[in-house]
Amino acid sequence: MEEDSSLGHLLPRYFLHGLLFSLISIILIFVWVFLAVALVFIGSILGLIIGIVLLFFIFGGINTYLMQGIWGISTKSNLLSLFTHGLALFLVLLLVSIPSLIVNLLSPNIAVSIVLFVFYCFVDGYVAKAVGGNWEEEQTDDGEMV
Numbered sequence: 001m002e003e004d005s006s007l008g009h010l011l012p013r014y015f016l017h018g019l020l021f022s023l024i025s026i027i028l029i030f031v032w033v034f035l036a037v038a039l040v041f042i043g044s045i046l047g048l049i050i051g052i053v054l055l056f057f058i059f060g061g062i063n064t065y066l067m068q069g070i071w072g073i074s075t076k077s078n079l080l081s082l083f084t085h086g087l088a089l090f091l092v093l094l095l096v097s098i099p100s101l102i103v104n105l106l107s108p109n110i111a112v113s114i115v116l117f118v119f120y121c122f123v124d125g126y127v128a129k130a131v132g133g134n135w136e137e138e139q140t141d142d143g144e145m146v
Contacts, residue, residue, distance in 0.1 A: 011122065017070050018125030022117075024062050032058060053083065060086030067132040075135040089131045096127055 036051030043050065060082035067073045075085065100116045 013070055014125035014129065015121045016125065017066055017128055018121035018123065020066055020070075021062060021124055021128050022121065024066075025059070028058050028062070056086035056090060057082050058086065059089050060084070063089055063128050063132045064135070066128065067136075071129060073133065074137045075132055076137055081135050085132065085135045088134070089128060092127055092131055093124060096123055 032051070032055055035054065036048070039047030039051045039054075041047070057079075061077075063085060064075045064077050064082065067075050075081070097120070100120055103116060104113060
C-alpha cells in the first residue's frame with residue numbers, strides 16, 4: 001500500500017500527532033510531578049535522577065504509541081530504546097520551543113498562547129515523527145521485525 005505523502009495529507013497527521021502528544025504529556029506530567037516530588041522526598045538527589053529518567057521513559061513511550069497509531073510505524077520498545085528515544089525527543093522539543101517561550105514572555109496573553117499552541121501542534125508532530133523515525137524497527141525479508 002502506497003502512502004500519499006502530499007503536504008495536504010501529512011499536515012493533519014502532524015497536527016494530530018502534536019496535539020495528542022501535547023495532551024497526553026500534560027496529563028502524564030501532572031502524575032510525574034507528584035511522583036518526582038515523592039522520589040525527591042524519599043531519595044533526595046538519587047530520587048531526582050530517577051524522576052528525570054522516568055520522564056524520558058514517559059516521552060519515549062508516548063511517542064512510540066503515537067508513531068504506531070498515527071503513522072503505522074513500529075518503533076523499538078526495549079528499555080534502552082525508550083530511554084534514548086525519550087531523551088532525544090525531550091531535548092529536541094525543548095530546543096524548538098525556545099521561540100514560543102520568548103514570544104510568550106514578550107506578549108503574555110491568551111490569544112498569543114492559543115495561536116502558539118495550534119502552531120506548535122504541527123511543529124511538535126513533525127519533530128516527534130522525525131525523532132521517532134530513528135527508532136523504527138526494520139523488517140526482514142520474511143516479515144520479522146528486527
